[in-house]
Amino acid sequence: VWSDCLSFIQDNIQPQAYKTWFEPIKAVKLTDNALSIQVPSKFFYEWLEEHYVKVLKVALTKELGENARLVYIIKMENTYGNKQPFTEKIPSSNRGNVKAQEVDVPLKNKSPELKNPFVIPGIRNVKIESQLNPSYNFENFLEGDANRLARSAGLAVANKPGGTSFNPLLIFGGVGLGKTHLAHAIGVEIKDKYPEKTVLYISAEKFTQQYIESVKKNNRNDFIHFYQIVDVLIIDDVQFLSGKTGTQDVFFHIFNHLHQNGKQVILTSDKAPVDMQDIEQRLLSRFKWGLSAELQKPDFETRVSILRNMLYRDGVEMPDDIVDYVAKNIKTNVRELEGAIISLIAQSSFNKKEVTLDLAKQIVEKFVKNTKREVSIDYIQKVVSDYFQMDVATLQSKTRKRHIVQARQLAMFFAKKFTKASLASIGSQIGKRDHATVLHACKTVDNLTATDKQFRKYVEDLSKKLSL
Numbered sequence: 001v002w003s004d005c006l007s008f009i010q011d012n013i014q015p016q017a018y019k020t021w022f023e024p025i026k027a028v029k030l031t032d033n034a035l036s037i038q039v040p041s042k043f044f045y046e047w048l049e050e051h052y053v054k055v056l057k058v059a060l061t062k063e064l065g066e067n068a069r070l071v072y073i074i075k076m077e078n079t080y081g082n083k084q085p086f087t088e089k090i091p092s093s094n095r096g097n098v099k100a101q102e103v104d105v106p107l108k109n110k111s112p113e114l115k116n117p118f119v120i121p122g123i124r125n126v127k128i129e130s131q132l133n134p135s136y137n138f139e140n141f142l143e144g145d146a147n148r149l150a151r152s153a154g155l156a157v158a159n160k161p162g163g164t165s166f167n168p169l170l171i172f173g174g175v176g177l178g179k180t181h182l183a184h185a186i187g188v189e190i191k192d193k194y195p196e197k198t199v200l201y202i203s204a205e206k207f208t209q210q211y212i213e214s215v216k217k218n219n220r221n222d223f224i225h226f227y228q229i230v231d232v233l234i235i236d237d238v239q240f241l242s243g244k245t246g247t248q249d250v251f252f253h254i255f256n257h258l259h260q261n262g263k264q265v266i267l268t269s270d271k272a273p274v275d276m277q278d279i280e281q282r283l284l285s286r287f288k289w290g291l292s293a294e295l296q297k298p299d300f301e302t303r304v305s306i307l308r309n310m311l312y313r314d315g316v317e318m319p320d321d322i323v324d325y326v327a328k329n330i331k332t333n334v335r336e337l338e339g340a341i342i343s344l345i346a347q348s349s350f351n352k353k354e355v356t357l358d359l360a361k362q363i364v365e366k367f368v369k370n371t372k373r374e375v376s377i378d379y380i381q382k383v384v385s386d387y388f389q390m391d392v393a394t395l396q397s398k399t400r401k402r403h404i405v406q407a408r409q410l411a412m413f414f415a416k417k418f419t420k421a422s423l424a425s426i427g428s429q430i431g432k433r434d435h436a437t438v439l440h441a442c443k444t445v446d447n448l449t450a451t452d453k454q455f456r457k458y459v460e461d462l463s464k465k466l467s468l
């Protein structure tokens with residue numbers, strides 16, 4: 001069964017991903033409709049669940065039918081010589097002799113996040129499941145310069161939900177920098193300190209779906225009521241509300257109600273409020289009432305401590321030079337950092353290879369190549385100026401010569417498209433312009449691409465050069 005699943009999976013994902021994430025898995029047993037597979041670590045399991053659950057589910061239901069279940073067996077020893085018992089997370093009865101932790105995942109309705117918290121309120125006794133992930137807590141959200149403000153604001157809010165001026169607390173930053181983790185951590189901490197408080201975590205996407213559903217079913221008021229009775233509302237990835245006026249509208253009312261009643265609202269977003277597009281002004285101004293705290297890319301020291309913490313929690317020992325090597329070379333975000341180390345552990349443990357610096361180099365190299373790298377604005381300016389045979393200083397200059405203006409606008413357009421930088425920051429990096437100029441440049445490029453054939457060719461050529 002498993003090998004049939006594997007060939008299906010192999011056809012449906014990238015070869016490198018297959019090699020990294022599926023080759024190390026061992027099928028252990030099959031009973032009725034439950035297949036047990038052995039994976040090298042807890043992080044490996046979490047990674048599979050996060051990234052490959054869909055393809056796994058399709059493959060398994062194809063083989064075993066609708067009631068298919070998957071049991072993960074997490075291998076506890078490692079090949080670095082010593083068997084370390086787990087110190088955390090695993091119930092104590094599992095320590096010592098027992099080598100594997102089993103996680104049984106029914107494929108329907110799996111992770112708590114996917115459960116629908118929207119129970120139509122039967123007037124009073126609504127039970128709200130907070131949808132929090134207890135492993136996203138403060139203890140393992142490691143502190144560094146890049147997250148100090150956001151982290152301590154989060155702690156302050158957790159100590160006095162609704163009782164600080166950080167209401168709402170908006171956490172923003174690029175992908176994989178810990179927004180979701182920190183948002184959960186605040187919720188988890190509040191639940192810990194104030195068990196009687198109702199805390200609710202929900203993604204903006206799920207919130208939107210529920211809202212649309214409630215309109216269809218004619219119970220919009222129940223929907224609003226449900227959200228108005230919580231003490232702490234955490235909405236993840238609010239940029240998702242862009243352009244969704246109906247949902248923004250209902251959220252505005254819920255927000256006001258909660259705020260007026262001293263309830264805490266926590267939001268995350270991939271952009272700062274000033275850079276959010278297609279969000280109503282009145283909502284944006286609410287976002288700015290409290291505190292906006294940014295999560296930035298962690299520096300080297302923090303990356304090292306994040307890795308060490310992961311290894312420690314996973315019961316794995318690894319030489320310092322290897323940890324340093326990984327931390328030095330993977331800088332994009334914490335998620336990539338985790339991916340690389342998990343993959344390293346997996347490769348070494350299943351091929352019974354020792355973790356050497358060479359192996360780390362191989363894996364990090366593949367990993368870096370394989371993940372979409374964000375190009376830098378400097379790089380974009382270089383590529384665009386080369387293409388038009390001018391130098392970067394000319395591209396940035398104040399001149400109004402048409403071909404130079406176009407080159408500059410293209411650089412701005414690609415910076416918007418290929419980086420996470422805000423309009424303001426793109427403007428300041430490309431010849432000290434303001435954000436309105438960048439916005440105008442993007443619109444001009446869109447228009448010209450639609451109307452001017454020669455210009456379209458520029459855009460296509462440059463797109464190719466810039467996609468790594």
Ligand code: ADP
Pocket residue numbers: 140141142143147173174175176177178179180181182306334335338
């Ligand atoms: P985002 O929501 O910003 O895309 P996540 O919160 O999903 O990012 O974080 C990605 C991964 O990185 C998660 O597994 C998270 O636990 C981990 N992570 C992020 N920041 C930290 C940190 N400061 N310390 C430890 N782990 C972190």
Ligand code: MG
Pocket residue numbers: 179180181236
């Ligand atoms: Mg997130």
